[in-house]
Each structure stands twice: as C-alpha cells, then as structure tokens.
Amino acid sequence: MKATPLAIPDVILFEPEVFGDERGFFLESFNQRRFEKAVGKPVSFVQDNHSRSVKNVLRGLHYQIQQPQGKLVRVVQGEVFDVAVDLRRSSASFGHWVGAYLSAENKHQLWVPEGFAHGFVVLSETAEFLYKTTDYYAPEYERCVIWNDSDLGIDWPISEAPALSKKDQLGKSLADADLFA
Numbered sequence: 001m002k003a004t005p006l007a008i009p010d011v012i013l014f015e016p017e018v019f020g021d022e023r024g025f026f027l028e029s030f031n032q033r034r035f036e037k038a039v040g041k042p043v044s045f046v047q048d049n050h051s052r053s054v055k056n057v058l059r060g061l062h063y064q065i066q067q068p069q070g071k072l073v074r075v076v077q078g079e080v081f082d083v084a085v086d087l088r089r090s091s092a093s094f095g096h097w098v099g100a101y102l103s104a105e106n107k108h109q110l111w112v113p114e115g116f117a118h119g120f121v122v123l124s125e126t127a128e129f130l131y132k133t134t135d136y137y138a139p140e141y142e143r144c145v146i147w148n149d150s151d152l153g154i155d156w157p158i159s160e161a162p163a164l165s166k167k168d169q170l171g172k173s174l175a176d177a178d179l180f181a
Contacts, residue, residue: 003038058162060119078127079103146171
C-alpha cells in the first residue's frame with residue numbers, strides 16, 4: 001500500500017495495491033503494521049461506521065472537541081470529495097485544509113488524524129462511505145465548522161448549494177469554533 005502525505009503532512013492518502021483480472025479484484029484494505037509505519041505512531045481503531053448519501057449531500061465539517069477521533073475513510077460505492085481541516089492552534093497548518101477524491105474506482109483511503117475537522121460532498125448519484133475511528137462517537141462533544149466558512153476557503157467541486165443536515169446548517173465559523181490546543 002502506497003502512503004502519501006498531503007500538503008498537511010499529518011493527513012495521508014493511502015493507495016492500495018489492487019490485484020485484478022476478468023473475475024474481479026482483491027486488495028488489502030487495512031494492515032495495522034503498514035498503517036502505523038506510515039502515520040508514525042501506534043493507532044487503535046474502536047469503531048467502524050458506514051453511511052450512504054445521495055448526490056450533492058455534504059456532511060461536515062465534524063469533529064469531537066473531547067474524545068477526538070482519528071478517521072481512516074474510504075468509499076466503496078460512488079465518489080466523494082473528502083476534506084480535512086487542521087483545527088490545532090499550535091500547528092503550522094492551523095486553519096488550512098486538504099482535499100482528496102475518494103471513489104470505489106480509485107479505492108483510495110484518507111487518514112484524518114485527531115485535531116482535524118472532517119467532511120465530504122457526494123459527487124456521484126449515491127456514495128457509500130466507510131470509516132474507522134480511534135475513539136467512540138460522543139455526541140456531547142461533537143462540533144461542526146460551517147462548510148463554506150470564508151476564512152477556510154474550501155474549494156468544494158460543486159456548482160450548487162449542497163444538501164445539509166440541520167446540524168450542519170448550524171455549523172460555526174472557524175473564528176467562533178471550539179479548537180484544539
């Protein structure tokens with residue numbers, strides 16, 4: 001599996017080796033030793049999540065201010081544009097974002113470490129999104145930065161306003177958000 005740090009080096013794009021022929025394909029979607037070598041530290045996952053969304057749904061930018069979650073995300077059906085935003089005030093990349101196209105076709109995965117907000121927009125008719133998390137979901141600590149915050153300037157590849165949940169409509173600006181040290 002190829003591991004490539006993005007413009008924010010803590011966020012890593014994983015590209016699996018795919019073995020395929022006329023019968024289909026095989027890939028190793030996760031290997032603890034290789035993953036930890038790429039991220040440079042021990043990581044334990046405690047929860048797997050699966051969501052399905054229709055085209056133009058935007059989920060995020062979510063994070064937990066306590067019990068922060070690292071996320072290893074991938075798409076098994078469809079395509080999304082996936083975004084990680086650095087919310088660590090002490091980081092040189094604080095307030096910066098990186099994005100990657102994840103799809104069933106390219107089979108890429110994105111590591112979004114603790115201290116980042118995470119979100120994605122669905123580009124295909126539907127998408128099924130899987131993610132492993134390093135801590136349990138804790139709704140009392142969940143926070144949301146608004147997807148279109150002008151201070152972030154995320155270049156979402158959409159031409160119309162996305163479909164948002166009530167929670168995501170109420171996201172805060174980066175300036176007003178609870179942040180990490």
